[in-house]
Amino acid sequence: MGDFICENISVNAEGHLCFGGQDTAVLAAQYGTPLYLMDEDRLRRNMRVYTDAFRRHFAPGSRVLFASKANAFRQIYRIAREEGLGVDVVSAGEVHTAKSAGYDMALAYFHSNNKTDADIRYAMDCGVGYFVVDGEEELRAIDAEATKRGIRQKLLLRLTPGIDPHTYAAVDTGQVDSKFGSAIETGQAEAITALALTLPGVDLAGFHCHVGSQVFDEDVFERASVVMLEYIAMVAQKYGCAARELDLGGGYGVPYVASDGTVDIGARIGEVAAVIHKTCARLGIAEPAILMEPGRSIVADAGMTLYTVGSVKRIPGYKNYVSVDGGMSDNPRFALYGSKYTCYAATRMHEPATLRCDLVGRCCESGDVIQPDICMPERVRRGDLAAVCTTGAYNYSMASNYNRIPRPPIVMLRDGGSYVAVRRETLEDLTALDN
Numbered sequence: 001m002g003d004f005i006c007e008n009i010s011v012n013a014e015g016h017l018c019f020g021g022q023d024t025a026v027l028a029a030q031y032g033t034p035l036y037l038m039d040e041d042r043l044r045r046n047m048r049v050y051t052d053a054f055r056r057h058f059a060p061g062s063r064v065l066f067a068s069k070a071n072a073f074r075q076i077y078r079i080a081r082e083e084g085l086g087v088d089v090v091s092a093g094e095v096h097t098a099k100s101a102g103y104d105m106a107l108a109y110f111h112s113n114n115k116t117d118a119d120i121r122y123a124m125d126c127g128v129g130y131f132v133v134d135g136e137e138e139l140r141a142i143d144a145e146a147t148k149r150g151i152r153q154k155l156l157l158r159l160t161p162g163i164d165p166h167t168y169a170a171v172d173t174g175q176v177d178s179k180f181g182s183a184i185e186t187g188q189a190e191a192i193t194a195l196a197l198t199l200p201g202v203d204l205a206g207f208h209c210h211v212g213s214q215v216f217d218e219d220v221f222e223r224a225s226v227v228m229l230e231y232i233a234m235v236a237q238k239y240g241c242a243a244r245e246l247d248l249g250g251g252y253g254v255p256y257v258a259s260d261g262t263v264d265i266g267a268r269i270g271e272v273a274a275v276i277h278k279t280c281a282r283l284g285i286a287e288p289a290i291l292m293e294p295g296r297s298i299v300a301d302a303g304m305t306l307y308t309v310g311s312v313k314r315i316p317g318y319k320n321y322v323s324v325d326g327g328m329s330d331n332p333r334f335a336l337y338g339s340k341y342t343c344y345a346a347t348r349m350h351e352p353a354t355l356r357c358d359l360v361g362r363c364c365e366s367g368d369v370i371q372p373d374i375c376m377p378e379r380v381r382r383g384d385l386a387a388v389c390t391t392g393a394y395n396y397s398m399a400s401n402y403n404r405i406p407r408p409p410i411v412m413l414r415d416g417g418s419y420v421a422v423r424r425e426t427l428e429d430l431t432a433l434d435n
């Protein structure tokens with residue numbers, strides 16, 4: 001891994017930061033800034049860590065789903081398909097993007113705690129394989145629509161297993177008081193299960209849980225598996241229904257800064273599998289097909305954002321600001337969650353980074369901070385290139401046009417070359433919807 005947060009980052013002889021082995025200064029000159037880079041080789045490698053571990057440890061029918069909310073655009077659905085991943089989609093917009101990329105919608109799982117009637121109809125029109133159902137009202141709406149169409153819609157019920165993964169509150173979702181899913185502890189999980197088994201328009205394929213994001217804690221998935229399998233055993237005994245699938249959600253963490261931990265995902269999945277095998281044997285139930293839905297750990301370290309520095313403001317005795325030509329419009333994560341990032345002056349990698357500063361964006365908002373309290377070289381100035389690492393997850397997918405700033409393009413790096421997967425938004429795009 002060297003000195004960098006991910007092994008696809010390096011420095012060349014000219015002191016330029018390289019990503020996926022390519023000089024960021026050359027890429028910035030070719031495509032302009034701000035610029036999202038995606039290292040396709042790393043992306044595919046990350047997918048294969050999961051698919052290899054799944055092949056080794058889980059029964060046929062088990063599948064990795066890419067949680068596409070982490071970064072959704074057509075090319076990523078094509079890559080997921082080539083790598084044999086299913087996808088998790090959360091809106092008609094993601095369904096449409098996947099479908100229009102030629103994705104096999106039978107492998108799509110439709111999440112969200114509030115699917116509208118229009119979402120439900122559109123997803124069924126597109127042949128979405130599974131709905132992951134959050135609550136009773138939605139379950140009844142799906143049953144009604146499926147019955148009208150004369151189909152039985154496959155679904156998973158989203159349950160909250162009551163596990164706190166000790167990560168940031170806004171991304172914790174597995175506790176009883178979560179807005180997502182039906183809690184096992186309160187009896188609501190059993191009530192919705194019993195209801196699903198009586199409805200003619202639905203086929204209850206199994207159960208889902210998702211405990212949180214940026215999970216490093218050793219045994220979160222093990223604990224969730226045991227709770228869910230015990231629930232599945234109860235349902236089998238009391239209702240005579242054998243769950244065919246158990247979806248353990250996403251959430252493995254990735255390092256953003258040097259002090260973050262790392263997760264050996266392949267090894268971790270082996271440990272989860274061992275607990276699942278043992279628990280199913282203890283409970284005397286057939287092992288369901290296992291699903292996981294990684295988002296961040298597939299895409300985060302495959303991404304980097306490049307910016308051009310516009311100003312360096314020094315306030316003697318107070319602080320320093322380095323402003324770039326993007327900001328919370330392309331990366332709102334510090335503003336939303338206080339997320340940490342590793343940042344560089346990409347063409348001054350051989351100079352010591354001794355200027356303490358905040359890296360800020362161009363939006364009219366004091367909270368438009370990409371990362372506070374970082375270090376840049378003393379000579380950093382207008383026209384320099386700045387790089388923010390590990391931006392492949394929840395950057396493009398959370399980007400906005402705040403201040404009518406066009407969104408950057410996504411340029412993919414593959415086999416030493418590059419291509420545009422999403423073009424840069426134009427000023428005309430910004431007014432395309434206006435009357």
Ligand SMILES: *Cc1c(COP(=O)(O)O)cnc(C)c1O
Binds near residue numbers: 212213
């Ligand atoms: C966000 C989410 C994921 C992906 O989480 P990551 O932390 O990006 O791996 C998976 N499943 C569900 C239901 C989610 O809400």
